[in-house]
Amino acid sequence: MRKILSAVCICFVFSQAKAQLTPFELSKDKNYTATYSEVIAYYQKLSRLHPQMKLFNYGTTDVGKPLTLVVLSRDGVFDPKLIKKQNKRVLLINNGIHPGEPEGIDASMMLCRDLLRKKALPKNVVICIIAIYNIDGCLNRGQSRINQNGPRAYGFRGNYRNLDLNRDFIKADSKNALAFEQILNTWNPEVFLDNHTSDGADYQYVMTLIETQKDKQNPILADYTSKTLSPELYKRMKISGYEMIPYVESEDKSPDNGIVSFLETPRFATGYTSQHNIISYITETHMLKPFDKRVYATYDFMQNLIDIYERDAKLIGYLKHKADEQVKQQQTFALNWDLDMDHYDSLTFKGYTAGYKTSEVSGLPRLYYDRTKPYTKTIKYFDNYKAAAIIDKPLAYIIPQAWGKVIELYKLNNVAMRRLAHDTTLNLQMYYIADYKTPQRPYEGHYLHSNVKLNPVETNVKFYAGDYVVYTNQSLNRYIVETLEPQGVDSFFAWNFFDSVLGEKEYFSDYVFEDVAADLLKKDPDLKKKLDDEKLKDPKLATSAGMQLNFVYRNSPYFEKTYLRYPIGRILTPTNLDLK
Numbered sequence: 001m002r003k004i005l006s007a008v009c010i011c012f013v014f015s016q017a018k019a020q021l022t023p024f025e026l027s028k029d030k031n032y033t034a035t036y037s038e039v040i041a042y043y044q045k046l047s048r049l050h051p052q053m054k055l056f057n058y059g060t061t062d063v064g065k066p067l068t069l070v071v072l073s074r075d076g077v078f079d080p081k082l083i084k085k086q087n088k089r090v091l092l093i094n095n096g097i098h099p100g101e102p103e104g105i106d107a108s109m110m111l112c113r114d115l116l117r118k119k120a121l122p123k124n125v126v127i128c129i130i131a132i133y134n135i136d137g138c139l140n141r142g143q144s145r146i147n148q149n150g151p152r153a154y155g156f157r158g159n160y161r162n163l164d165l166n167r168d169f170i171k172a173d174s175k176n177a178l179a180f181e182q183i184l185n186t187w188n189p190e191v192f193l194d195n196h197t198s199d200g201a202d203y204q205y206v207m208t209l210i211e212t213q214k215d216k217q218n219p220i221l222a223d224y225t226s227k228t229l230s231p232e233l234y235k236r237m238k239i240s241g242y243e244m245i246p247y248v249e250s251e252d253k254s255p256d257n258g259i260v261s262f263l264e265t266p267r268f269a270t271g272y273t274s275q276h277n278i279i280s281y282i283t284e285t286h287m288l289k290p291f292d293k294r295v296y297a298t299y300d301f302m303q304n305l306i307d308i309y310e311r312d313a314k315l316i317g318y319l320k321h322k323a324d325e326q327v328k329q330q331q332t333f334a335l336n337w338d339l340d341m342d343h344y345d346s347l348t349f350k351g352y353t354a355g356y357k358t359s360e361v362s363g364l365p366r367l368y369y370d371r372t373k374p375y376t377k378t379i380k381y382f383d384n385y386k387a388a389a390i391i392d393k394p395l396a397y398i399i400p401q402a403w404g405k406v407i408e409l410y411k412l413n414n415v416a417m418r419r420l421a422h423d424t425t426l427n428l429q430m431y432y433i434a435d436y437k438t439p440q441r442p443y444e445g446h447y448l449h450s451n452v453k454l455n456p457v458e459t460n461v462k463f464y465a466g467d468y469v470v471y472t473n474q475s476l477n478r479y480i481v482e483t484l485e486p487q488g489v490d491s492f493f494a495w496n497f498f499d500s501v502l503g504e505k506e507y508f509s510d511y512v513f514e515d516v517a518a519d520l521l522k523k524d525p526d527l528k529k530k531l532d533d534e535k536l537k538d539p540k541l542a543t544s545a546g547m548q549l550n551f552v553y554r555n556s557p558y559f560e561k562t563y564l565r566y567p568i569g570r571i572l573t574p575t576n577l578d579l580k
């Protein structure tokens with residue numbers, strides 16, 4: 001009888017374990033990634049079996065389905081505020097932002113199950129996993145990554161609005177981004193991981209890694225990640241059998257010539273999370289390696305990251321706090337970064353010999369990598385960036401309530417804001433947009449401005465009751481400054497939030513303005529002199545009646561002050577404001 005019972009028992013355990021295999025594991029050739037409905041059904045089933053796992057739905061995505069967050073908590077505490085009170089850390093993992101790069105989706109399902117079944121959840125770290133971020137793209141299943149070695153079918157990069165969601169974190173055009181920002185600012189992770197697949201050159205590694213660029217990263221966090229966390233991840237991945245190399249950015253040149261450290265500006269997930277002083281990584285498995293190896297490498301990376309995080313939980317919490325405090329005090333901020341080609345480090349690189357042969361398509365030379373000729377050599381690693389635009393923060397910014405999207409995003413990101421109690425005229429610094437470049441064609445649904453030149457002026461501007469005041473004494477200072485300073489590579493200005501100020505609203509009729517202009521010149525000798533001086537400098541002006549009228553108009557009190565005036569005010573000196 002006893003024997004029969006135990007056989008039943010074993011059988012039950014076995015069938016339960018089998019039932020918990022993921023679609024990837026159940027596929028014979030391990031060249032299969034789970035569909036959206038399979039992923040959600042799998043997690044729902046798992047959460048019914050394990051009280052230490054809970055699913056949350058956040059907002060919606062552009063395709064109308066909610067963003068599912070899987071939370072693993074050893075104590076079964078799922079209140080983010082209580083978790084912080086208990087002095088626990090949070091890890092946020094994002095999967096499927098590019099659904100054609102689905103390793104993280106399948107690896108996370110396996111990892112969740114194993115951590116639960118082996119009772120191996122970390123004590124000090126609550127794990128939050130976005131099951132699939134780009135649900136829209138995931139539903140659009142096919143084979144859109146022509147060069148990639150499996151899986152058989154997978155989702156499409158663009159979401160329902162055809163946006164690349166990994167460029168959407170500042171502009172937040174997609175509902176996916178808004179839901180992500182809600183998750184981030186609800187759970188407040190100290191460490192973030194975004195799982196991807198790379199393309200580009202061929203080499204021996206299955207796994208490559210992008211860490212927040214060290215010069216751009218908060219120095220307190222950079223010191224820890226560059227000296228401790230990253231080296232240890234590399235060491236542990238080598239022991240796991242998936243030796244890593246930094247992400248190989250060298251499209252048509254062989255990596256022999258050196259590789260460049262990736263600069264994730266704020267538009268990217270990890271660029272955005274870095275603005276929140278979150279330690280951030282991107283795994284990039286290599287697309288030419290078999291899918292199963294890529295999934296297992298991603299699994300091992302996540303497990304290694306969790307293990308180190310669990311060990312260093314206290315330290316990471318302390319460093320995050322220290323970084324937050326430092327950013328509150330920080331006076332100057334870099335808005336752009338240029339690669340330093342003069343200074344580089346070196347790396348041991350295991351590549352394949354690159355060569356050129358005649359293309360059967362074009363008859364012209366084509367690049368190829370010869371896998372029968374592996375090599376190990378030292379290559380250059382360009383991993384230094386120089387700050388290209390540095391700005392002093394103001395004491396506070398004033399954001400007129402008219403700019404609703406900015407306010408919406410700031411609220412979502414928990415930026416502390418006060419509101420003017422009354423209509424108030426303030427003497428403060430305003431920027432006039434002196435110049436900017438805009439491309440002919442849109443990029444991610446926008447005509448992204450760059451090379452912005454500013455003309456700052458001290459002036460009186462009337463603001464209205466309810467306009468927002470943002471003091472720059474916040475741990476989110478980087479997010480605030482990098483989004484509000486127009487020269488920032490991913491500023492709100494760059495992403496067209498303020499384009500209406502770039503157009504003139506009024507103009508004059510030449511024949512009517514003639515008499516007014518003549519009168520103005522008579523009454524204002526300085527203006528007359530200014531015009532005469534300009535005429536001497538500019539022969540075109542000297543012979544054009546229209547241009548001269550325009551010159552007078554633009555230098556007259558009738559010319560609209562708001563034209564090209566960036567609407568966010570900068571308070572530079574302590575100012576008493578009546579706030580509510």
Ligand SMILES: [Zn+2]
Binds near residue numbers: 098101196
């Ligand atoms: Zn990607």
